Amino acid sequence: MxxxxxxxxxxxxxxxxxxxxxxxxxxxxxxxxxxxxxxxDVAWTQSLDYRVDKSLCEGFFYAIKRYFPSIDKKKLFPGYSGIRPKFSAPGQPAADFMIQGPEVYGLPGLVNLYGIESPGLTASLAIAQHVSRLSD
Ligand SMILES: Cc1cc2nc3c(=O)[nH]c(=O)nc-3n(C[C@H](O)[C@H](O)[C@H](O)COP(=O)(O)OP(=O)(O)OC[C@H]3O[C@@H](n4cnc5c(N)ncnc54)[C@H](O)[C@@H]3O)c2cc1C
Structure with missing residues (x-):
């Protein structure tokens, strides 16, 4: 080695x-x-149905094949799904994220972060510093 x-x-x-x-x-x-x-992959939904639509595998297969030609379709399987609230509705421009600190709720130490896509929340030092200041 x-x-x-x-x-x-x-x-x-x-x-x-x-x-x-x-x-x-x-x-x-x-x-x-x-x-x-x-x-x-993302899709809009109005219902709390967490099942993964297996028919999506076909589209994934052809998309992956473009840069990973030896992909074996039989080895593809769905991971998991989640439902996330959004600020903007289908067809509207994407909305920015929002951070609300104790000044909104009157509770010291409570900071809510809304609408930050992965991995913005975990990877942005600027957001971490801002939250740290708000929760002091
Ligand atoms: C459903 C969901 C939604 C999320 N939404 C958001 C969001 O909106 N905004 C946000 O900022 N964050 C979000 N997060 C959190 C964010 O995705 C994670 O905090 C971030 O990905 C963590 O990164 P990581 O590198 O520490 O871990 P991971 O991304 O989990 O990476 C660890 C990697 O190590 C590999 N691994 C583990 N053990 C071994 C081993 N023994 N040998 C080889 N490889 C190994 C795993 O396969 C994995 O790929 C979300 C997480 C989940 C699950």
Missing amino acids: TDIDCLVIGAGVIGLACAAQMARQGNSVMLVEQQCRIGP
Whole structure:
């Protein structure tokens, strides 16, 4: 096996950021990931139905095949689904996110963050600093 300076396990947003930073500093980096996750996909819904529509696999297959030609359709399976409230309705321009602190609810330490798409909430230092100031 080749000598490496740094082994990063997990290619989520944090693993990718760590690996990129280590590489930027001149280290040789190996990044390992246990699975290949493709997506997400989004659709508007008005009902609380969390079942994943398996017919979507077909569209995913052809989309993935464009940059991963050896993809095996039999190995594709749905992950999970979730329902997220949005500020804007279908057909409207995307709305910006909103952060409300204790001044809105009158409760010290309560900060609500609305409408921030992944991984904005977990990866934005500016948002983290703002929330930290609000909750002081
Ligand atoms: C349904 C859902 C909705 C979310 N919505 C938002 C949102 O709107 N805004 C927001 O900011 N954040 C959101 N998050 C949170 C955000 O996605 C996570 O905080 C962020 O992805 C965490 O990144 P991570 O790199 O720490 O972990 P992950 O993204 O979980 O990455 C870890 C990786 O490590 C891999 N791994 C684990 N063990 C091993 C192993 N032994 N060997 C090899 N690989 C391994 C996993 O397969 C995975 O790919 C959401 C999360 C979920 C589940």
